Amino acid sequence: MKLTDLLNKLFPQGHQVKVEGEVIWGSAATEAGEIAVIGTTDHAYIGVEIALALAAHVLDVMRHHPGRPIVMLVDTHGQRLSHRDELLGINGYLAHLAKCLELARLRGHKLISLVYSEAVSGGFLSFGLMADETYALRDAQVRVMNLAAMARVTKLPLERLEELSKDSPVFAPGVENYVKMGAVQSVWEGDLAQHLVAALQRPAEPDRRRELGLDRQGRKAAYKVAQQVRESALNG
Amino acid sequence: MIGMISRALKHSYYEANARSRILGLLDPDTFQELLPPQERVVSPHLETLGVPWAFDDGVIIGTGKLEKKSVLIAAQEGGFMGGAVGEVHGAKLTGLLERALKTQTDGVLLLIESGGVRLHEANAGLIAVSEIIRAVLAVRTAEIPVIALIGGTYGCFGGMGIVARCCDTVIMSEEGRLALSGPEVIETVMGVEEFDSRDRALVWRTTGGKHRYLLGDAQVLVDDDIAAFRQAASAALGTSQALTLEALEAEHAAFAKRLEAFGECPDALDIWSRLGITAPQGLPLLEAAEFLEAVAQRRAG
Secondary structure (H helix, E strand, O other), X not given: OOHHHHHHXXXXXXXXXXEXXXXXXXXXXXXXXXXXXXXXOOOEEEOHHHHHHHHHHHHHHHHHOOOOOEEEEEXXXXXXXXHHHHHOOHHHHHHHHHHHHHHHHXXXXXXXXXXXXXXXXXXXXXXXXXXXXXXXXXXXXXXXXXXXXXXXXXXXXXXXXXXXHOOOOOOOOOHHHHXXXXXXXXXEOOOHHXXXXXXXXXXXXXXXXXXXXXXXXXXXXXXXXXXXXHHOXXXX | OHHHHHHHOOOOOOOOOHHHHHHHHXXXXXXXXXXXXXXXXXXXXXXXXOOOOOOOOOEEEEEEEEOOEEEXXXXXXXXXXXXXXXXXXXXXXXXXXXXXXXXXXXXXEEEOXXXXXXXXXXXXXXXXXXXXXXXXXXXXXXXXXEEEEEOOOOOEOOHHHHHHHHOOEEEEEOOOEEOOOOHHHHHHHHOOOOOOOOOHHHHHHHHEHHHHHHHOOOOEEEOOOHHHHHHHHHHHOOOOOOOOHHHHHHHHHHHHHHHHHHOOOOOHHHHHHHOOOOOHHHHHHXXXXXXXXHHOOOOOO
């Protein structure tokens, strides 16, 4: 969905959302109150500049609008692949962004992310996946890598991966797979503004993605393994 | 001669496997493993794909003592799928971090050696890394220090590169590498002109411990010696930095300054030169102690 259409559908009461390069920021009115909007557009590759700009907006919301919910609009093609970004320590910039979002959560800002176009790998990890809940539009794309590239890297036959991906949500791209694995709470269709209000009104919870993955039978091992490690007594 | 003898007695962290790193770091006979290989908690997905699996899914976790302090410890095994994070591997790390919130521990040591997400279970791996990030930050919020140790053969890349920088302290050796996208990945996608992954000197001065220490991405630089890592980890146990708005605003200013100061630099040598280091091209050759002396007061930030 185009960003302009998305903003109009999400915020029928009006919004003050600006686009600077590939970075989106501003505020909007909803039935659940005023919210902050932070995100990216045009399938942004997240490099050090964008990571820093996103973090700046998160810090700004914390400083000037304590407690205001943050709606994160996700459209990223992944991290920018360049020697320069690595030289400057892009992983640190992305970690900084993740820390800013975690602090916002701790300070009582509800964090909701919506994948409205693409969500790929590192760019998704330090931004959209930091939300209390992540949602996606039906035609959005979520992935680490497409199957053809995966086949090359893992040296597994593409046909085999395609066959297995019909029954397994574990490695193939797709919003539904991320729903089954518990990372995407649900898919939004129809009245987006109503979905948003409902999400804003949900009480914030601790990270429940493993539990959801188990309930939905897409990620059956993670919940139990983490629980065993957390709670098992040691002998001797 | 004495120098040579002490060098010969060093126990290389780089060449050790995950288990010997743990045993060398902790006080003798204090390591207790959680979900050891004999419990056979393995990846259900690798078997489906017909790919060899490991009884510990490539990560060893447990409890122990470091200089008599209680710690939780995890070590990724680069020898198994490059230490890549799959569903079970990731859940072991997340569970260990969450255990820190339930038990009175003095810190968590993460011996990271990983190429990032395991592509054979890519979605599960990506979500697992997200859960690890959240768990690291939750442990830090409880003011329990989380310490990343990086000095293994396979480096610390992908999502685990983000995890490392979420920790309170990063301890590296020069041999350690810390970045996001690996040089091979960048070369494959963007071309050899962008990043020549076979140019070892270039790779090391871009991602290696010395550069990371100079920029402030690593707080401690040690020799490639398990005893040196042990000493640094013990010292770091006392360092916990709460996530506060003031602290993150200061961090933000430092990252902005880094971008402004070095954003145009084509090579690490240019950055080192701008830091006021004389003869930057000689830095890669120095032992840790000589290096630390040469760069004293010259670090960024």
